[in-house]
Amino acid sequence: MVCLLSGVSGTMAVGNWWHYLGLSVAGGEANTLVSKPSATIQPLAGGEGQVSFHYEARAQRMFIQLGVGANYSLTQLSMSNLIESREAVDIAKESLLYQYRHTSLKEQQQTISAQLMAQVGFLPAEHIYLGLGVKCLFPVTRNYKSVSQMLTTGAYERWAAEYIEDRPQYGYYPLSEYKYSGSVASLKTYVVPTIEVGGNWNIGRTTLRCGIYADYGLHIGDKTSKMITDYSQVNLIPADQTQTNLQQNLRINSLLDSKYIQSFSHLSVGLRFTVLFNVTTFRVPCHCVQ
Numbered sequence: 001m002v003c004l005l006s007g008v009s010g011t012m013a014v015g016n017w018w019h020y021l022g023l024s025v026a027g028g029e030a031n032t033l034v035s036k037p038s039a040t041i042q043p044l045a046g047g048e049g050q051v052s053f054h055y056e057a058r059a060q061r062m063f064i065q066l067g068v069g070a071n072y073s074l075t076q077l078s079m080s081n082l083i084e085s086r087e088a089v090d091i092a093k094e095s096l097l098y099q100y101r102h103t104s105l106k107e108q109q110q111t112i113s114a115q116l117m118a119q120v121g122f123l124p125a126e127h128i129y130l131g132l133g134v135k136c137l138f139p140v141t142r143n144y145k146s147v148s149q150m151l152t153t154g155a156y157e158r159w160a161a162e163y164i165e166d167r168p169q170y171g172y173y174p175l176s177e178y179k180y181s182g183s184v185a186s187l188k189t190y191v192v193p194t195i196e197v198g199g200n201w202n203i204g205r206t207t208l209r210c211g212i213y214a215d216y217g218l219h220i221g222d223k224t225s226k227m228i229t230d231y232s233q234v235n236l237i238p239a240d241q242t243q244t245n246l247q248q249n250l251r252i253n254s255l256l257d258s259k260y261i262q263s264f265s266h267l268s269v270g271l272r273f274t275v276l277f278n279v280t281t282f283r284v285p286c287h288c289v290q
Helices: 243-249
Strands: 002-005 018-035 040-059 062-089 095-125 128-155 176-183 190-203 206-219 263-278 286-289
Touching: 018 062, 018 206, 040 095, 040 263, 062 128, 062 263, 095 190, 128 206, 176 243, 190 263
Parallel strands: none
Antiparallel strands: 002 286, 018 040, 018 263, 040 062, 062 095, 095 128, 128 176, 128 190, 190 206, 206 263
C-alpha cells in the first residue's frame, strides 16, 4: 500500500477551525454619563486609548475572540454654583456657618486599567465584520486634578439672608483659584458591553480589520458619597486661617465620589485597528492506493 500526500492546496484546518493571534490598537472619545445629579454637573469630552492581544478561532462566517490588554481613559466633568458649609466660630466665639462657594469647578480624571475581553463576531459579507462582546476593566491607578474658582463667606443664623464676604482679616477671601491633585484609593471594577462593526480584509495568511466601536462601562459595587470640600487639613478658626494655608491644604474630592452624583457610567466611541496572523496547524490528507 502506498500513501500519496496531497499538495498544500489540499490541506485543511484541524477541526475545521482556523486559529489566529493578533494585536489591536484603538482610540476615541470618552464621556462620563451622570445619573440624577443633585448639582449642576456637566460632562466634558475626554479620550481613551486601548491596546490588546487576541486569540481568535474562526469557522466559516463566525469567529470567537479572547483578549487581554490595557486601557487608558481621560474623562472630564464641570460643576457650577455649589455651596458647602461647616460650623465655625468668629473672633467673639459666636457660632456661624463658614461657607465654601465654588462658582465653577473642573475635574480631569485619568485611569489606567487592565482589560480582559471576549467577543463573538460574524462575517455577513466578504469584507464586513460585526462583533458583540463584553470587557472587564480592572483599574490599576485613578488620578484626578481639580481646579475650582472659589470664595469663602460666613453666615449667622439670625441673619440668614445676609452673609459676610471679602473680609480677609477675618478669614473670608474673595474669588480665587484653588487647585488639588489626588488619587482614588477604592478602585471599582467595570463591566463593559461593546459593539464593533467595520471592514475585514484577508491578505494571504493575514487578516486586517478597521472598525468603529462603542463601549458602555458600568462600575461594580457601591459608590462613595463625600462632600466636595475636604477641610480637615486647614485651620478651622476662620480668623486664624490665612489664604495661603487654605490654598495649600484644602482638599477637593472627586466629583465622581461625591454625594451629588447618584450613579455614573462611561461611554466611549472610536476606531479600532486589528491585525491577525493565521497560526493554524494544517492536516495534509493521505491518498492510499494498493
